[in-house]
Amino acid sequence: xxxxxxxxxxxxxxxxxxxxAGTVLSFYLWQLLxxxxxxxxxxxxxxxxxxxxxxxxxxxxxxxxxxxxxxxKVINERNNRISQAENRIxxxxxxxxxxLEETQRxxxxxxxxxxxxxxxxxxxxxxxEELTKMHRQQVEQLETISGLSADQARNQLIESLREEAxxxxxxxxxxxxxxxxxxxxxxxxxxxxxxxxxxAAETAIENAVTVFHIDSDEIKGRIIGREGRNIxxxxxxxxxxxxxxxxxxxxxxxxxxxxxxxxxxxALHQLVTDGRIHPARIEEIVEKTRKQVxxxxxxxxxxxxxxxxxxxxxPELIRLVGKMKYRxxxxxxxxxxxREVANLCSIMAAELGLNPKLAKRAGLLHDIGKxxxxxxxxxxxxxxxxxxxxxKEKPEVINxxxxxxxxxxxxxxxxxxxxxxxxxxxxxxxxxxxxxxSYIKRLNELESxxxxxxxxxxxxxxxxxxELRVIVGADKVTDKDTESLSFEIARKxxxxxxxxxxxxxxxxxxxxxxxxxx
Numbered sequence: 001x002x003x004x005x006x007x008x009x010x011x012x013x014x015x016x017x018x019x020x021a022g023t024v025l026s027f028y029l030w031q032l033l034x035x036x037x038x039x040x041x042x043x044x045x046x047x048x049x050x051x052x053x054x055x056x057x058x059x060x061x062x063x064x065x066x067x068x069x070x071x072x073k074v075i076n077e078r079n080n081r082i083s084q085a086e087n088r089i090x091x092x093x094x095x096x097x098x099x100l101e102e103t104q105r106x107x108x109x110x111x112x113x114x115x116x117x118x119x120x121x122x123x124x125x126x127x128x129e130e131l132t133k134m135h136r137q138q139v140e141q142l143e144t145i146s147g148l149s150a151d152q153a154r155n156q157l158i159e160s161l162r163e164e165a166x167x168x169x170x171x172x173x174x175x176x177x178x179x180x181x182x183x184x185x186x187x188x189x190x191x192x193x194x195x196x197x198x199x200a201a202e203t204a205i206e207n208a209v210t211v212f213h214i215d216s217d218e219i220k221g222r223i224i225g226r227e228g229r230n231i232x233x234x235x236x237x238x239x240x241x242x243x244x245x246x247x248x249x250x251x252x253x254x255x256x257x258x259x260x261x262x263x264x265x266x267a268l269h270q271l272v273t274d275g276r277i278h279p280a281r282i283e284e285i286v287e288k289t290r291k292q293v294x295x296x297x298x299x300x301x302x303x304x305x306x307x308x309x310x311x312x313x314x315p316e317l318i319r320l321v322g323k324m325k326y327r328x329x330x331x332x333x334x335x336x337x338x339r340e341v342a343n344l345c346s347i348m349a350a351e352l353g354l355n356p357k358l359a360k361r362a363g364l365l366h367d368i369g370k371x372x373x374x375x376x377x378x379x380x381x382x383x384x385x386x387x388x389x390x391x392k393e394k395p396e397v398i399n400x401x402x403x404x405x406x407x408x409x410x411x412x413x414x415x416x417x418x419x420x421x422x423x424x425x426x427x428x429x430x431x432x433x434x435x436x437x438s439y440i441k442r443l444n445e446l447e448s449x450x451x452x453x454x455x456x457x458x459x460x461x462x463x464x465x466x467e468l469r470v471i472v473g474a475d476k477v478t479d480k481d482t483e484s485l486s487f488e489i490a491r492k493x494x495x496x497x498x499x500x501x502x503x504x505x506x507x508x509x510x511x512x513x514x515x516x517x518x
Contacts, residue, residue, distance in 0.1 A: 211250050214272065220244050220251065222277050223268070233279035237286040238264040258326035259297075263289050297322035304335065308342055310361050314391035321364065323371045334371070337425050338364050344421035349414065359414050362400035365393070366418050369401070377504060379463055381405045405463060445497060450489050450505075455481075467504040468493075474511040482507040 142153075214220070224231045224244060231242055239260045243252040253264050267289040271277050274285075298315075301322030305313055313321070324335035342363035349359035369384030378386075385402030400418040402408035410416060443461040446468050450459040455476035460469045470489065477485065486507045493503060 211252055214249050214251060219272055223251065223272070225277065225279075229279060230277050230282065233282045234264070234268070234286070237283050238267065240264040242268075258328070259293065259323070262326060263293050266292070297325070300325050300335070304339065304364070308339065308360055308364060309357070310342075310364060313361075314393075317365065317368065317387070317391050317393075320368050320371050320387070324367070327371050332426065334367060338367055340425045341366060341418070341421045344424060345414070345417050348417050348421065352413070352417070354413055354417070358394065358396055359400075359417055361393075362397045362414050362418050363421055365397060366401050366404050366422060377502075379405065379407050379466065381407045407463075442497070442499060446493065446503070449492055449496070453485060453489065455485070465499065465503065467506065470505065470507045472507060472509050474509055477509055479509060482509050 222230070223234075223242075225233075231244065235242055239257070240263075241254040242264070243254055245252070251268070253261050253268075263286065267282070267286045270285050270289065271282065274281075298319050299322065301318035301320070304321055305311070305318060321335070321338070324338055325333070327334040342360045345359040345363035346356040350356040365384065365388060367380060367384065368387055369378070369380035369382070372383060372387070381402055381404055385398055385408065388398045388401050396412045396414050399408065399411050400415040403410045403415045404419045404422050406419075410419075443465050446461045446465060447459040450456055450468060450470045455472045456470055457473050458471040460471075461467075462469060468489070470485070472482065472485065486505050489507075490503075490505045493499075493505070
């Protein structure tokens with residue numbers, strides 16, 4: 001076909017129709033593809049949904065089975081608890097029935113016993129009536145024979161016996177009183193003088209320093225050490241002040257505790273003898289010496305009890321007795337004082353017909369409260385009594401220890417003997433360093449210090465000046481002020497006075513309400 005002869009318009013129309021036909025064909029083909037794709041996607045979705053549905057059904061079944069198993073388990077546990085509760089209830093019912101049977105049986109027995117007792121009481125009443133009747137008949141017969149009633153006869157007999165007993169008692173009392181007045185003072189003096197004469201005691205004065213002798217002054221430099229390190233180490237280890245001065249061939253050990261001074265003296269002796277003096281060696285020697293002194297204290301206690309013939313003491317009491325050697329009271333060695341009191345007590349007890357061994361035991365332990373390991377704020381007599389009670393001493397010994405300064409009431413005859421012998425040992429010439437004038441002066445100063453405060457009405461220095469009791473007016477001093485007053489008095493005494501040991505200040509405030517009935 002020759003297209004050249006076809007007009008241009010027609011060619012354009014034919015081209016447009018062909019383009020449109022191609023476009024429509026492409027559109028229908030695209031729709032066909034979309035429909036096929038849609039069917040495929042729907043098919044896949046349906047397949048996937050079916051799979052998910054089946055999985056969910058399986059999960060639901062599994063969850064159902066699990067819940068069913070748990071429910072059955074809970075039901076079984078509940079059934080078991082119910083069964084156990086039923087069993088307990090049955091056991092309780094059985095026990096209750098047994099108790100009811102036992103109670104009924106006992107009630108029957110009690111009824112039977114009550115009936116029996118009732119019968120016996122009736123028989124006793126009958127016999128009592130018979131005895132009363134017979135007694136009345138006998139009394140009537142005696143009244144008929146004597147011509148007096150029973151009350152009159154009894155009164156006459158009692159009156160005659162009373163007058164006779166009164167006469168005899170008065171005569172006996174007068175004889176005893178006359179004899180006691182004539183011989184008591186003389187006998188007491190004889191016993192005291194005889195006891196003092198039979199005990200020989202030395203005059204002992206303890207000091208607060210110990211002099212350590214050395215062969216030459218060259219040793220002083222070695223004891224001091226380079227830059228004083230040896231002497232500082234020794235003082236720190238022993239707690240004793242070591243004074244090295246110009247005194248030839250002597251070193252002074254100063255300290256209030258005799259045990260520490262003895263440890264320092266022995267340790268210094270070993271160091272000087274050995275020649276090796278340095279801080280490490282000093283600490284080693286001091287520790288060994290401390291153990292040796294502790295062993296020596298126990299040995300001294302054992303030797304003292306053996307010498308005095310005292311047996312069965314607790315080991316701790318034996319140790320405290322040995323510790324007395326290193327303690328003094330007003331310059332008097334405490335162990336020597338206790339031995340002296342023990343011997344005096346034994347002699348006096350024997351003279352008075354009492355147990356001399358028990359008195360000697362109480363005399364040895366009477367000041368045991370002065371050497372405890374700790375220092376409680378108690379009077380030494382009360383502390384000693386507590387220690388003796390703790391270590392199972394006899395009641396007589398405990399009472400004698402606690403009452404030898406009147407802190408406790410005396411309940412045995414040994415107690416006043418210990419008190420008297422303690423006074424004899426402490427008051428004899430040469431026994432104690434402090435004279436009576438300075439002692440009284442110190443007590444007066446104690447009372448004067450307390451009286452200087454406003455509101456104080458009375459003061460009493462007791463327990464040999466170891467305690468000061470202050471009485472204050474209730475209208476001038478409140479309860480709160482008593483604490484500050486006690487503290488101020490203690491501080492003033494501590495700053496202004498010199499005294500041995502410690503002083504306890506007790507402030508007492510008492511309120512009294514007084515009225516008169518007219």
